[in-house]
Amino acid sequence: MDIANTATEPNAKATANDGLDRQLLLGRPHQRHGALWLTAAIVLFVIFLVGYSLVTNPRFEWNIVFGWFTSERLFTGLLRTLGLTAISMVVGIVVGVLLALARLAPNFIVAGAAAFLVCALPWRSCLRPAAVLGLYRRDLPADRRRNPLWA
Template sequence: MMWLTAAVVLVAVALVAYSLITNPRYEWDVVFSWFLSERLFSGLINTLILTAISMVVGIVTGVLLALARLAPNYVVASVAAFMIWFFRGVPVFVQLLFWGFIAAIYPRIEMGIPFGPEFFSIDANTLITPFLAAILGLGLNEGAYMSEIVRAGLLSVHKGQTEAAKALGMKRGLILWRVVLPQAMKIIIPPTGNQTISMLKTTSLVSVLAFPELLYSAQMVYSSNYKTIPLLIAASLWYLAVTSILSLGQFYIERHFNRGSGNRAPQKLSTLFNPLKRSQPPVQKAQL
C-alpha cells in the first residue's frame, strides 16, 4: 500500500511538472526577465523593510501588552486586554484602510495640554504617509498576536524560578531579563518565526495603500504590459525565496535557544523540511 501511494504521488507530481514546463501560457521567459528587474527588486527591498520594521513594532508592543496583562493593576490589565481584543478582532486589511484614511476623522494631529495651549499641530495627510500607515496597521495588529505569544512564554516559566531569584535579592526587572525571558524564549521563538514569515506575506495587503512593495510593483508592471500571470509568478518566486531564508534562520535560532533542553531542536538541516524525522522519539535501549 505504501508503494502504491508513493507511485500515485509521483505520477501526480510528474503531471504537474509537465504542465508547468509545456504550457506556453506561463511564459517563463517573461517570468525570469522580470524576476531580476529593478522594479521588482526595489519592491522586494520595500517589502523587507516593511516586514522588519513592522515586526520590531509588533514585538515591542507585544512585550509591553503581555507585561500589562500580567500586571497586578486591574485597570492596566483591563486596558491591555481590550487593546488585544480590538486589534486581533478587526481584520488587518480594515486596519490598513483605517490608518490610510485617518485624515477623514482627524484632519489635523495636535499635541498639547487637554483644554489648554497647543504645542504642535500638523496635517494628518502629511504625517500619516502610506508607509507610516502600513507600519501602524501591520505593527499594531502583530503586537496583539505577539502579546499572547509572549504571555504564554512567560507563564511557562515555573514560579519557583522567580521566587528563587527574589530570595537572592534580584530586582523584578533583572529577574525578568536574566531568569524568566531566557527560559521563555524556547516557547516564544517558534511562533515568532512563524509570525515573521506570515508578516512577509501580509505586507502584500499594503498594496491597497499604493505603497510600492513587491506585489504593488508587480501590479504596476502588468497593468501596462498585461502580463498578469508571469508577473504574479515572478513576485511569488521572490516570496518563496525569502520565506526559505527566514525558515533557515528560524531553524538555527530555535536550535540555539534549545541548548541544554530535554526537548531539543533538530541538529541537522536535513530534518528542517522532514516533519516525520523531527517528530520521532529516540529509541530507548533495553537495560539487561
C-alpha cells in the same frame, strides 16, 4: 512467568499487573497498506506530470519570466516589502512585550485594559490599514491614484 518472556513464547499466558492482555497485542495480524502505497504512487505521478509540464510547455515563456527577475520595479517592491515586514515585526514585538507586562501589572485597570487590547487587536488585523495604502499609492500611475482599492 515474566512479561519479558512473553515475546519468545507466543502461547504463554501473558497478563501483567496493569490489567492489559498482552496476548491480544502479540497475536495482532499484519496490516496491509496497499491503498497507502497506491495513493502515494498516484501523488508522485501527478507531481511528476506537473513538473514535466512546467519544464516542457512553451506557453509558459520562461525567458519572459526570467526577464522580470532583473526588473528594477520588482526589486524596488521587494525591498519595500521587506522593509515594511521588518518595521511591522519590530512594532509587533514591542507592543506585544508592553501588553504582556501590562497584563502582569498589579493595577487591575491597567491589566484589564491590556487584556481587552489583547482580545481586540486580532480583529483589527482583518481590516486593511490606511497607512499601507498611503505608502503604496504614491508609486501608482496618475489614473489609478484616485481609486483606493489599488494598493
